[in-house]
Amino acid sequence: MQLIGIDTGGTFTDAVVLDHGGRTTVGKALSTPGRVDDGVLAAVGTVADSLGLTLRDLLSATDVLAHGTTVGLNALLTRSGARVGLLTTAGFESTPAIAKATKLHHLPEEDLRAPSRWRKPDLPLRRGDVAGVPERVDLTGEIIIPLDEEAARAAIARLVAAGVESIAVCLLWAPVNPRHEHRIRELVHEIAPDLHVTLSSDVAARIGEYERTCTTVVDAYTAPLVASYLRRLETRLRDHGFVGDFVVMRMGGGVQPAPVARRQAVQTLRSGPAGGVSATRALGARLGHANLIATDVGGTSFDVGLVIDGEPYSARLPTIDRIPLAVPAVDIPSIGTGGGSIAWYDPALGTLRVGPQSAAARPGPACYGLGGTRPTLTDAVVVLGYVTRLGATLTLDRDAASRAIDEHVARPLGVGVIEAAEGIVQVACAQMRDLVRRTTIQRGHDPSDFVLVAYGGAGPQYVGRYAEDLGVSEVIIPALAPEFSAYGAISADLRVAEERDLRPVPLVEAGPPVGAALAELEPEVVAQLGGGHLTVRRSVGLRFYRQLQRIDLPVPAGPVDADVIEDLLARFHKAYELVVGPGSAPPDTPVEVVAVGVAAVRPIVVPEPSPRPRRGAQPVRTTPTWFSGQADDWPVYRWEALGGGQRITGPCLVESDQTTVVVYPGQALQALPGGDLRPILQE
Known part of the structure; x- marks a missing residue:
């Protein structure tokens, strides 16, 4: 089959095309917030151009297009979803407001030490948009109080008149007997036929009233936007000749048909990061590794996932923005440290900070030349010479990056631009290293039992720093590192x-x-x-x-x-x-x-990559690069020219069209037969 994988990140949208013979072609385009489908078509279009095809030619020959998306997640995080009305059992209208008395409301670790921050999570739900309906089912499923249909109609009519755009229905013990929820859905469609309805018994048939309510509300909040986006994207794909299967990555692992994804929007929330863990699992199976640490450095975040005994590690009650969800999901802790994370001087502490704020795709880092003036992690590596280009269309402006770092970081700290840039990289990599430790050691896992996989557009630039001192058995940079999450969408069953x-x-x-x-x-x-x-x-x-x-x-x-x-x-x-x-x-x-x-x-059968012949590639040029405060001209290799088994020593850079691998002083790099790279952190 010919397969296309798509991943929409906060900064870039990635596309991977795998043809019938196992040849892989990749494309990248800036993400387009507000019109995400434009970025998807642009990314696929770059692949078509590189193959000498029209977009229609490429799509018409494609059997499966798999998509990892964060449309629903972004709507939840930015509180830009639908206005939700909640129908629940009368007498339990305050369940969302009361939340849980335990677990300190899923606070992050740094807030646990500050009682002034012990506030409950904010559900995307107005207190006045909750209505109780007289009914009662007991724990055995027996109906104790029949549904009062007239009261239910009145509650629905009130919510509709108030302007709700979506209805969530979560009744007591609905997982055991969903009859009343089903009848309420029928009543909603009688009164407002076009209104979206989410039933807790459909999306989270789990016992646990608060978590089930949260999941139902979040699904209802994101579903209209997710469903609209997926329909619009599929229509545009069909208009351009696509006749294959359109599937969407699930945050619980695997892909599902788009119609199912439209009905279960909550399963798409972290589908993009789940694709990276899926690809890590496939890589491990190919290379013979069962325990792996997946580390993804993207434009806005650093994500970590585990594969244990060949299977992604999942959380039964994951949390997103401190909201617990009663659906299993691949467990992917994340912090706001990515290539676009803004570096800033904290006057309260008198120190340098990196993230969690991000420059996103627009205006982006200062070096993009798209109007950004705040320094980012990407600006720091551009100033240090670690990255000289990004993709075929984006020229990096080193002078703009230097000015941003000088104004916002170097002068407030009283240091030079190079020292400030090195400090930004050091702080960011320390934050990444800390998350890996929290995801492994604090959960009882020994890093020496794991292989660390570094991917994402920026992962190859920093893994030589953040993987140091972790004690992992091996480090691998996949051949498709910048598009690894997109590849994960097509490598998932x-x-x-x-x-x-x-x-x-x-x-x-x-x-x-x-x-x-x-x-x-x-x-x-x-x-x-x-x-x-x-x-x-x-x-x-x-x-x-x-x-x-x-x-x-x-x-x-x-x-x-x-x-x-x-x-x-x-x-x-x-x-x-x-x-x-x-x-x-x-x-x-x-x-x-x-x-x-x-x-x-x-199963979706993905061809194995063709082995690369063993050959000794030579540097294509040298470039001035700063290491430990000193600059020198260091060699630059082309990634695709490295043959299986070739070993090079640092300091040096290895470039592809989409990313750069930084081999730091005292380190080496070995090319594997399939095009993957193995950094050797201590020579």
């Missing part, structure tokens, strides 16, 4: 998953209810992929009696009989001790089932 929480039931008695729940979910997920050759994966969530945390284990096909129950119990004890420690699983403590899940998967 087509996947639809549904999960449902159950009323806790002892494992020894769980055969019939678990079997019934799995049998109900399986045809739902298979139907969403349209049948065909699929792999169906079933799972159950287990925990010790009355514990809060659960462990998910796969369940084989067939009936959930006594042999399956016995095997699940043995595997649960083993998995529990792997997490908590040897001897921590008491054999006599009852185990209960609290959730079931079903995923339907259709």
